[in-house]
Amino acid sequence: xxxxxxxxxxxxxxxxxxxxxxxxxxxxxxxxxxxxxxxxxxxxxxxxxxxxxxxxxxxxxxxxxxxxxxxxxxxxxxxxxxxxxxxxxxxxxxxxxxxxxxxxxxxxxxxxxxxxxxxxxxxxxxxxxxxxxxxxxxxxxxxxxxxxxxxxxxxxxxxxxxxxxxxxxxxxxxxxxxxxxxxxxxxxxxxxxxxxxxxxxxxxxxxxxxxxxxxxxxxxxxxxx
Numbered sequence: 001x002x003x004x005x006x007x008x009x010x011x012x013x014x015x016x017x018x019x020x021x022x023x024x025x026x027x028x029x030x031x032x033x034x035x036x037x038x039x040x041x042x043x044x045x046x047x048x049x050x051x052x053x054x055x056x057x058x059x060x061x062x063x064x065x066x067x068x069x070x071x072x073x074x075x076x077x078x079x080x081x082x083x084x085x086x087x088x089x090x091x092x093x094x095x096x097x098x099x100x101x102x103x104x105x106x107x108x109x110x111x112x113x114x115x116x117x118x119x120x121x122x123x124x125x126x127x128x129x130x131x132x133x134x135x136x137x138x139x140x141x142x143x144x145x146x147x148x149x150x151x152x153x154x155x156x157x158x159x160x161x162x163x164x165x166x167x168x169x170x171x172x173x174x175x176x177x178x179x180x181x182x183x184x185x186x187x188x189x190x191x192x193x194x195x196x197x198x199x200x201x202x203x204x205x206x207x208x209x210x211x212x213x214x215x216x217x218x219x220x221x222x223x224x225x
Contacts (some may be wrong), residue, residue: 003028014040024040039081046073046207053211068104069210070095072159076203079152083199089148094155101159121161129166130154149198156206165213172205173198 005027018037025032025209075097083089109118132155137146145179157166172176177198184190185207209216 001032002030005178014044017189039077043074043077046077050207050211052143055211055214056108060106064111065104065108068107072104073207075100076207078103079198080203082199083148085150087146087151087195087197089146089199091151094148094151098151098155101155105158105161118161121165122158124163125157125159125161125166126154127157128163129170131158145198149202150201152202156202160206160209164217165209168213168216169202169205169209172208173201176204 003025005025008095011021011026015037018032021032023032023034024030024158029195035048047070050066050073054062054066056065058066075093082093103119105122109115112118118168130150130153133145137150157167162164163219178198181190181196181200185192185194190196
């Protein structure tokens with residue numbers, strides 16, 4: 001960030017390079033932010049957590065979707081960091097993930113030989129969360145929710161599949177956003193009118209719903225049976 005030197009491969013080993021150089025650039029000796037290894041560790045944690053909680057099994061039907069899911073996790077982390085820093089969800093990241101979400105739907109449909117259910121779930125997910133966010137954007141003129149969040153929602157809906165999962169994403173993202181923002185407002189670190197990036201909360205909720213959604217729904221419905 002300071003000397004703009006092109007980094008070599010051994011400068012880019014996740015966490016290891018930062019630790020071996022004691023948090024400094026190899027070429028100009030300026031400090032390198034601790035945020036880089038933290039993001040790398042969080043990405044690794046999402047990989048491990050997804051492996052431990054993977055709901056689709058490890059036969060041929062589950063391995064390919066898991067490989068694609070790891071690509072999603074890398075994209076999600078990049079989007080979350082970008083949104084936190086610059087309050088923006090860049091199209092060059094969102095659009096490829098929308099295409100990948102369609103691919104994931106088709107891969108799961110082929111693996112489980114259930115194209116009709118997969119397409120129906122993707123459509124309803126697209127309609128529920130994407131349509132809701134688009135309506136909020138249009139009604140408020142972009143004041144309640146950003147255009148990047150709308151595009152992100154159109155990717156999340158088909159990925160999680162179905163109206164229940166989409167509503168669960170919205171609910172969890174709203175809860176996470178409230179848990180973070182309300183204490184900051186109480187401490188006057190934020191104003192009630194301050195803008196906060198919603199993308200990271202949406203992405204975190206998507207990870208939870210994609211890996212634990214069925215179990216959460218089963219737990220919730222069991223309380224009424």
